[in-house]
Amino acid sequence: MYEVELVNISHSYGNHAALRDISVGFQKEKTTVILGRSGSGKSTLLKTINGLIKPRSGKVIAPDRKQIGYVVQGNGLFPHLTVSKNISMPATIAGEKDRSKISARTNELLQLTGLPHTYIDKYPSELSGGEQQRVALCRALYSNPPVLLMDEPFGALDPITRRGINEKIMELRKMSGITMIIVTHDVAEAKRLADDLLVLDNGIVQQFDNKEKVFQTPANKVVAELLLI
Amino acid sequence: MLFSITAVGQTIRVGAKHFTEGYILSEIIAQQLEAKGFSVKRVYNLGGTLVCFEALKNNEIDVYPEYTGTITKEILKSENINDIGNYNLGISKPYGFNNTYALVVTNETAALHSLKKISDLQKSPNLKAGISYEFLKRQDGWDRLAEAYSLQQKPTGLEHGLAYEALLNSRIDLTDCYSTDAEIAKHKLVVLEDDKNFFPRYDAVSLYRNEIRNVMNNVVISISEKEMREMNSLAVNNNIPFDQIARKFLSKSEEVPARPFNLHDLASKTLTHLYLTFTALILAIVVAVPLGIQLYRTPKAANVFLYIAGLMQTIPSIALLAIMIPLFGIGSLPAIVALFLYAILPILRNTVNGLRNVDPLLKEISASLGMSNWQSLRYVEGPLALPAILTGIRIAAVINVGTATLAAFIGAGGLGEYIVTGLALNNTSMILMGAIPAAILALVIEFIFEAIERRAFPAHLRKN
Numbered sequence: 087m088y089e090v091e092l093v094n095i096s097h098s099y100g101n102h103a104a105l106r107d108i109s110v111g112f113q114k115e116k117t118t119v120i121l122g123r124s125g126s127g128k129s130t131l132l133k134t135i136n137g138l139i140k141p142r143s144g145k146v147i148a149p150d151r152k153q154i155g156y157v158v159q160g161n162g163l164f165p166h167l168t169v170s171k172n173i174s175m176p177a178t179i180a181g182e183k184d185r186s187k188i189s190a191r192t193n194e195l196l197q198l199t200g201l202p203h204t205y206i207d208k209y210p211s212e213l214s215g216g217e218q219q220r221v222a223l224c225r226a227l228y229s230n231p232p233v234l235l236m237d238e239p240f241g242a243l244d245p246i247t248r249r250g251i252n253e254k255i256m257e258l259r260k261m262s263g264i265t266m267i268i269v270t271h272d273v274a275e276a277k278r279l280a281d282d283l284l285v286l287d288n289g290i291v292q293q294f295d296n297k298e299k300v301f302q303t304p305a306n307k308v309v310a311e312l313l314l315i
Numbered sequence: 316m317l318f319s320i321t322a323v324g325q326t327i328r329v330g331a332k333h334f335t336e337g338y339i340l341s342e343i344i345a346q347q348l349e350a351k352g353f354s355v356k357r358v359y360n361l362g363g364t365l366v367c368f369e370a371l372k373n374n375e376i377d378v379y380p381e382y383t384g385t386i387t388k389e390i391l392k393s394e395n396i397n398d399i400g401n402y403n404l405g406i407s408k409p410y411g412f413n414n415t416y417a418l419v420v421t422n423e424t425a426a427l428h429s430l431k432k433i434s435d436l437q438k439s440p441n442l443k444a445g446i447s448y449e450f451l452k453r454q455d456g457w458d459r460l461a462e463a464y465s466l467q468q469k470p471t472g473l474e475h476g477l478a479y480e481a482l483l484n485s486r487i488d489l490t491d492c493y494s495t496d497a498e499i500a501k502h503k504l505v506v507l508e509d510d511k512n513f514f515p516r517y518d519a520v521s522l523y524r525n526e527i528r529n530v531m532n533n534v535v536i537s538i539s540e541k542e543m544r545e546m547n548s549l550a551v552n553n554n555i556p557f558d559q560i561a562r563k564f565l566s567k568s569e570e571v572p573a574r575p576f577n578l579h580d581l582a583s584k585t586l587t588h589l590y591l592t593f594t595a596l597i598l599a600i601v602v603a604v605p606l607g608i609q610l611y612r613t614p615k616a617a618n619v620f621l622y623i624a625g626l627m628q629t630i631p632s633i634a635l636l637a638i639m640i641p642l643f644g645i646g647s648l649p650a651i652v653a654l655f656l657y658a659i660l661p662i663l664r665n666t667v668n669g670l671r672n673v674d675p676l677l678k679e680i681s682a683s684l685g686m687s688n689w690q691s692l693r694y695v696e697g698p699l700a701l702p703a704i705l706t707g708i709r710i711a712a713v714i715n716v717g718t719a720t721l722a723a724f725i726g727a728g729g730l731g732e733y734i735v736t737g738l739a740l741n742n743t744s745m746i747l748m749g750a751i752p753a754a755i756l757a758l759v760i761e762f763i764f765e766a767i768e769r770r771a772f773p774a775h776l777r778k779n
Contacts, residue, residue: 152685162680
């Protein structure tokens, strides 16, 4: 049972082919880590799922954009809005008027990601990098989306903060049964978080399988080299 | 239309060129008309022959004093003064004095270089000639004069009102003037004899629209050269208001008091100034901000529009004001339109650039959250571009306060009236009476906008 399915997706930037005829399905409630070097097409693949990029050809079968959480490196928090306004932006867009409902959900998410309640009136620039990334995670999760996309979400964080957030993500997955697709080039992080691994190189899927299987029997030299790094 | 009947009680609009004699003669015409029971609208401070003539032709004024030489050489470009009828305009009998151009030097310069006639200038080619802009450009101006007399001096252009100051301070050695100028007697200047009879006659007359021919036939003005020079001197040397000089001349009455400083007048001119500035500014905001938002979404059109708006900015203010006259007449309307055009560019450019410079990551996140264009503008792009937009508005406001001083040239009033009148009277303190409040206004506006920006955007947001 697929939550997200890509059928014969190809995309290019000018003459440079970023994705070449990709067909993959992401299973419901599983966490897939997309692994690849810079320029392998990882981010492009992710953005076709929530429609930020319209591929030149092929078909995307996925929930509506508002039903897909999206977290990126560098957090993308709105600097002019408070933490609570940032987190509840999906409610603002939807025209939700019930203040108590919004504040209850905001507090729930702060608790879930381990942020103190007192942060609601702070501005993003008053928070540390790790805290900012947790706020971004809260915003992505606000509408209880069935799918969460993360593009190098912890790339800018130090290793200790990074592990802390990794653990939060794993807790979250156990609790909510959300389908996650995470882009990274960090093999150790891939090993910690993934159920399935998708190895991408030069716009082509090299291997897409259960994590253990990929590590035990890499499909080719490219995959083997990437896992060693 | 051959004629029209003008009823007593009708309003007649009297124009005036912005120089001392122009004001005095216009005031004499105006008071004569008032004495005959007409109500008069005074449209003074018009900037030069072109502006006056355009205003007359376009039915913005009914009459103004002009000189026969100017009418034939500058306006008609024909020797036959009766051609003025082709414009549906008429001229009165000459007032009785000839105010022709003349070249003057100081007493010392005349003695040093033994100058008596214009021909004598050939012997001293290194004299610095400071020539008024109008005389430099006229058909019968400097170029032809230099040709006729084989003069070698290279002229520098300057405003006539400043020429005497420059002459007395030895910044220049030689300038053009009008033969009835009050300063000639005051500073004991030497008028060089026009030994080749180069200068044509400049007999003062009323130039009017044919619709008021019957009225003007009853306005008879008779002024000798000596009387004119005395009246000019009263204005320039004794600081007597023009209307009082005219009244004294017409009634041959007693002494008149000097002009007192008038706070009420300053306040009302400042208010007019602010009205011009802010009406234009608000119109510019209403047009440029939505247009900027639209252009941000259509980048190709944006470059074309910004280019056109940039081009508009390069038109010299006084030229833009002159272009407005055939379209909108004179007074505050053309001034507001011109100021509006000047204010468009900074606001438009800062709106487009402010929106373009919003972090692309934030635009991507907005899209990923499913925001519509309008929601993205309202919650993200708009607030983040606001500091840039406010800066654009501030720049436009300061530009407008400065440029609005020039609006006086087309009869819009404001603090520029002091400057224009001061230039005409060669009265520095009057120029400053307009220039200083205008500069203070610009500073105050700057401070107010800075305060708004500080309040609206706390420090930790501005650095983002």
